[in-house]
Amino acid sequence: MAPPACASGDVEACFQRSLADGTRAAPVAAIEALLGVIERSGAQTMHGLQDELCEGRKALVEFCEQRPACLGGRTELGVSSGCELFLRHVTRTFLEFGDFSECRDEILRRGRAFAAHATNARDDIAGHASSFLRDGSRVLVHGRSRVVQATLKAAAKSGVSLEAVVVNGADDCGACVAQELREEGITTRIIADAAVAREMEVIDVVLVGAEAVAENGGVVNKVGTLTVACCARAMRRPLYVAAESYKFARAFPLGQRDLPNADVDYTPPDFIELLFTDLGVLTPAAVSDELIRLYQ
Amino acid sequence: MAPAAATDEEKAKKAAEKARRKAEFEAKRAKEGNPPKKKQLSKAERRELQEKQRADKEAKKNPKPKADKPPPPPVERPTTILGHLTKATSSTPPADGVPASIVELGQKYAAGEFDGSNDRCRSLLDAVRTSIKDYAPPPDAAAARDLDVKLKSWASYLEKCREPTASTLAALKRLRLVASTLPPDISPSEAQAAVETCCDRFREERVELAVREIGRRGAQKIRDGDVVVAYGYADAVEALFSEAVGRNFEVVVVDSAPAFAGRRLLNALYAKRVRTTYVRLTAAAPEIERATLVVLGADAVFSNGSILARSGAFAVAALAQRRHVPVLVTCEAYKCHDRVRLDAADANELFEFPSSDDTPPLTHLTYDVTPASYVSAVATEHGLLPPSAVAALIRELAEKETA
Numbered sequence: 001m002a003p004p005a006c007a008s009g010d011v012e013a014c015f016q017r018s019l020a021d022g023t024r025a026a027p028v029a030a031i032e033a034l035l036g037v038i039e040r041s042g043a044q045t046m047h048g049l050q051d052e053l054c055e056g057r058k059a060l061v062e063f064c065e066q067r068p069a070c071l072g073g074r075t076e077l078g079v080s081s082g083c084e085l086f087l088r089h090v091t092r093t094f095l096e097f098g099d100f101s102e103c104r105d106e107i108l109r110r111g112r113a114f115a116a117h118a119t120n121a122r123d124d125i126a127g128h129a130s131s132f133l134r135d136g137s138r139v140l141v142h143g144r145s146r147v148v149q150a151t152l153k154a155a156a157k158s159g160v161s162l163e164a165v166v167v168n169g170a171d172d173c174g175a176c177v178a179q180e181l182r183e184e185g186i187t188t189r190i191i192a193d194a195a196v197a198r199e200m201e202v203i204d205v206v207l208v209g210a211e212a213v214a215e216n217g218g219v220v221n222k223v224g225t226l227t228v229a230c231c232a233r234a235m236r237r238p239l240y241v242a243a244e245s246y247k248f249a250r251a252f253p254l255g256q257r258d259l260p261n262a263d264v265d266y267t268p269p270d271f272i273e274l275l276f277t278d279l280g281v282l283t284p285a286a287v288s289d290e291l292i293r294l295y296q
Numbered sequence: 297m298a299p300a301a302a303t304d305e306e307k308a309k310k311a312a313e314k315a316r317r318k319a320e321f322e323a324k325r326a327k328e329g330n331p332p333k334k335k336q337l338s339k340a341e342r343r344e345l346q347e348k349q350r351a352d353k354e355a356k357k358n359p360k361p362k363a364d365k366p367p368p369p370p371v372e373r374p375t376t377i378l379g380h381l382t383k384a385t386s387s388t389p390p391a392d393g394v395p396a397s398i399v400e401l402g403q404k405y406a407a408g409e410f411d412g413s414n415d416r417c418r419s420l421l422d423a424v425r426t427s428i429k430d431y432a433p434p435p436d437a438a439a440a441r442d443l444d445v446k447l448k449s450w451a452s453y454l455e456k457c458r459e460p461t462a463s464t465l466a467a468l469k470r471l472r473l474v475a476s477t478l479p480p481d482i483s484p485s486e487a488q489a490a491v492e493t494c495c496d497r498f499r500e501e502r503v504e505l506a507v508r509e510i511g512r513r514g515a516q517k518i519r520d521g522d523v524v525v526a527y528g529y530a531d532a533v534e535a536l537f538s539e540a541v542g543r544n545f546e547v548v549v550v551d552s553a554p555a556f557a558g559r560r561l562l563n564a565l566y567a568k569r570v571r572t573t574y575v576r577l578t579a580a581a582p583e584i585e586r587a588t589l590v591v592l593g594a595d596a597v598f599s600n601g602s603i604l605a606r607s608g609a610f611a612v613a614a615l616a617q618r619r620h621v622p623v624l625v626t627c628e629a630y631k632c633h634d635r636v637r638l639d640a641a642d643a644n645e646l647f648e649f650p651s652s653d654d655t656p657p658l659t660h661l662t663y664d665v666t667p668a669s670y671v672s673a674v675a676t677e678h679g680l681l682p683p684s685a686v687a688a689l690i691r692e693l694a695e696k697e698t699a
Contacts, residue, residue: 215679215680216673216681217682250679252679254673257519257588285685288681288682288684288685289685292688292689293692295679
């Protein structure tokens with residue numbers, strides 16, 4: 001999967017090209033688009049380059065806000081957190097190198113490594129999660145998350161026989177997920193979203209993805225995740241979140257009122273047992289440690 | 297390899313010899329039977345023996361007890377669970393060489409002046425700045441070393457007047473770090489200038505800027521239609537509401553005896569035409585039931601995420617927890633304290649109100665400790681943090697300071 005040429009066109013066009021082949025998550029595509037900004041940039045100072053990157057990030061977030069379809073029904077939170085982390089990497093590199101052109105080359109090198117790492121993150125996560133899925137586990141899945149699907153596929157491939165119980169709501173998204181899992185040879189059952197509490201009794205593990213991970217380790221995800229989390233807590237079933245570290249956002253919702261729209265909800269950290277990330281298996285409290293280390 | 301082989305041979309020989317001797321000894325012992333048992337002693341005899349041994353040991357330890365030495369004064373044991381706490385006292389005699397402005401500050405501390413940790417810290421920095429102007433090092437000592445010793449003696453005098461706060465401890469730590477790292481051959485005037493700069497920078501960066509930044513960040517959490525409960529007074533809480541002026545929100549100021557610090561917040565909000573209700577802590581429950589956010593100030597945040605704040609803050613947080621109302625605690629990063637306190641009785645400031653014939657003695661603790669599980673977020677100038685991340689922040693800041 002070679003990165004698409006970003007030598008021409010504006011940052012939005014570049015972003016759309018990256019997304020087009022369907023294998024990349026939106027935040028990764030956004031990071032690649034920002035790398036294109038650096039390649040095209042004629043800036044002679046670090047400050048100039050940073051300004052251009054900030055402009056690029058703003059343009060991308062606005063683009064996503066206006067065309068939610070390109071994100072497949074997700075919010076722009078992931079794109080904005082991915083861009084912010086990338087900018088942070090740029091600033092850190094700048095602090096290390098005095099010379100501008102040397103610094104620019106290093107940023108590009110690290111940026112490509114960052115994008116490549118983000119692309120490989122799913123495999124890393126699947127590897128970390130494998131020890132938590134045992135033979136015969138019944139896994140409740142909510143939302144259409146590529147990481148969750150990759151994790152289940154990897155487990156099935158390694159010979160663990162699972163039963164996936166997929167929650168289906170009004171948008172019929174669960175039916176698509178179930179179809180994709182069946183194609184991978186995973187035993188799958190669809191349940192209605194209203195039946196989550198009823199089914200929880202026979203569930204071993206709840207596994208969800210995330211659109212963004214908040215600073216306190218809580219997650220913003222497809223609406224209904226909090227309902228699932230409340231049921232899991234009431235029946236004392238573990239809830240695991242699979243999320244790439246580029247989704248760690250500098251956002252701290254105090255409750256549902258701090259969310260951008262009604263398609264997502266916020267699950268507080270006390271409902272989450274562990275997070276499977278490419279940085280390793282983290283407790284919710286460890287997320288803020290990672291963020292403080294990055295942003296201080 | 298020859299010498300090594302020889303030693304191996306020798307070793308084997310020795311081992312064989314040892315085993316043989318051991319076997320002989322065992323056989324001899326078996327022939328003789330068990331050694332004779334000791335004579336059985338009665339309980340009283342055993343006791344007598346023990347007492348004697350003890351007395352001998354004591355006599356050995358203190359060979360010649362001085363007849364004229366007075367017995368040690370009886371240790372005063374605390375009689376209540378608060379008996380270990382010290383009361384603020386103005387009767388502390390100042391040590392030699394403590395300047396007038398520090399003595400004056402100590403008297404004010406003892407009299408209970410200055411409400412709030414930021415004010416305590418500001419007044420301390422002012423007093424140090426004034427005192428340092430008249431500073432003249434002794435002719436034979438290096439200014440840098442002498443200055444550090446002076447600061448230490450001033451700090452210990454102030455500590456005797458009133459329990460130090462996390463804020464004053466942090467300021468003094470910074471000042472002493474600056475003083476002790478001055479080059480040894482520095483002139484007194486340069487040393488003075490360095491300390492003055494340190495005072496000014498600490499006040500501007502760690503206190504004033506921090507208050508404004510917390511206000512800015514915290515105000516982002518206030519939305520139209522919010523009912524925000526605040527308890528007592530804190531600089532950052534006032535800054536937070538000032539930032540949010542213009543939005544349609546209501547504030548409920550909860551206040552309590554003996555300081556009634558909430559009146560200061562009430563006046564500030566009234567001047568800014570913010571819709572405000574004022575209640576005593578005793579009437580706080582129904583107000584918190586309808587609240588959408590609770591904002592508390594803090595005197596210190598410990599590394600386990602628990603909060604030291606004005607007495608009564610825990611009660612407010614507990615009421616909020618009951619209804620899942622988020623609790624936001626404002627805390628300037630310099631008050632993050634690398635220690636923990638278990639509860640309010642662990643360490644505290646004790647105030648006793650004089651009792652008369654018809655009133656029983658009344659005791660007041662200045663602070664209480666709110667556990668981390670009652671806190672949704674800690675607002676610092678570095679951003680909003682979950683209480684579990686305070687330890688990480690302390691670590692990062694310490695690394696920055698030493699770098």
